[in-house]
Amino acid sequence: SVNNSGGSIKKYAEIVKMNLNNDILMTKAEQMKQFKKDSLNDNHPKLRNLYKELTADLNKNPYSEEIQQIAGEITHIAKNDYEVFKNNMGDDYWYSMVQLYLLFPDWIQEVDKKYGSGASKFIGKALKIYLGDYEPRLETLYKKLTGDLSKDPLSKEIQEIVSEIVDETQKQNEALKVEVGENFWSYQADQYLSEPILIKAIDKKYGDGSSKFIGEALKYYAENNK
Structure with a gap:
């Protein structure tokens, strides 16, 4: 005990x-x-x-x-x-x-x-x-990630974009002095896969099915980068 x-x-x-x-x-x-x-x-x-x-x-x-x-x-x-x-x-x-x-x-x-x-x-x-043309780097990366939804979210190419997203998010969190727990990305993945309001907003923004695509890509990343 x-x-x-x-x-x-x-x-x-x-x-x-x-x-x-x-x-x-x-x-x-x-x-x-x-x-x-x-x-x-x-x-x-x-x-x-x-x-x-x-x-x-x-x-x-x-x-x-x-x-x-x-x-x-x-x-x-x-x-x-x-x-x-x-x-x-x-x-x-x-x-x-x-x-x-x-x-x-x-x-x-x-x-x-x-x-x-x-x-x-x-x-x-x-x-x-x-x-004007201002766009946060994260936004640019998410656009790149969802640019072609027929790709395999688990592929090396997509996973490389995910890892850039993770790095950029990390940088922002440091700027904000936020530490995120180790389960942060699997939690995020779940949100993209199962939270109706988020799914609707993301699909509207990046195209039908993009929330699921992001979710699957993040989930795979989280499972393989523990």
């Missing part, structure tokens, strides 16, 4: 460690949530006015100078007033935020309810144009 107690202490330490790291991720999530809340409610008067102005006429061209100027001001406020968009990963988070307006049904519905049908996609498009 002496052994046991040692084991359970180690287990306890691991749980504590996981929760500590979750705090950092949670903080980022909380900060994103705050920005989302302020974008929908009227907590940040300047933001509220900018969104109103941006969505006043959804027939306008999102590329137009007028719309791009507003998109620029929103981006500027986000990066000035919200911690999550300030650090060296700030642009990655901002990119994710912009994707929300374009891809996530619940968010799109809320934004459209407030600013009119089609408003969310319009905002997303305007902000995306303002962002």
Whole structure:
């Protein structure tokens, strides 16, 4: 039983460690949530006015100078007033935020309810144009991974892309001071294989069947790189 107690202490330490790291991720999530809340409610008067102005006429061209100027001001406020968009990963988070307006049904519905049908996609498009060609390296890698779904997710070529994804994620986690447990990737794989909301969003983004493809590729990686 002496052994046991040692084991359970180690287990306890691991749980504590996981929760500590979750705090950092949670903080980022909380900060994103705050920005989302302020974008929908009227907590940040300047933001509220900018969104109103941006969505006043959804027939306008999102590329137009007028719309791009507003998109620029929103981006500027986000990066000035919200911690999550300030650090060296700030642009990655901002990119994710912009994707929300374009891809996530619940968010799109809320934004459209407030600013009119089609408003969310319009905002997303305007902000995306303002962002220019910026794309986080991880995003580029996931696109590469799902570029041809007829390939074998267990093949050497695909597994090499997965290992780049793992390295890049590791780098980000270090920047955020997050340590992920050893089961992180098999957990991720399960999410891609079985979480309906995620599957729907990923398939919409990278093509039908891509969530399953990513899941299988990650699962194989996790099992063979213990």
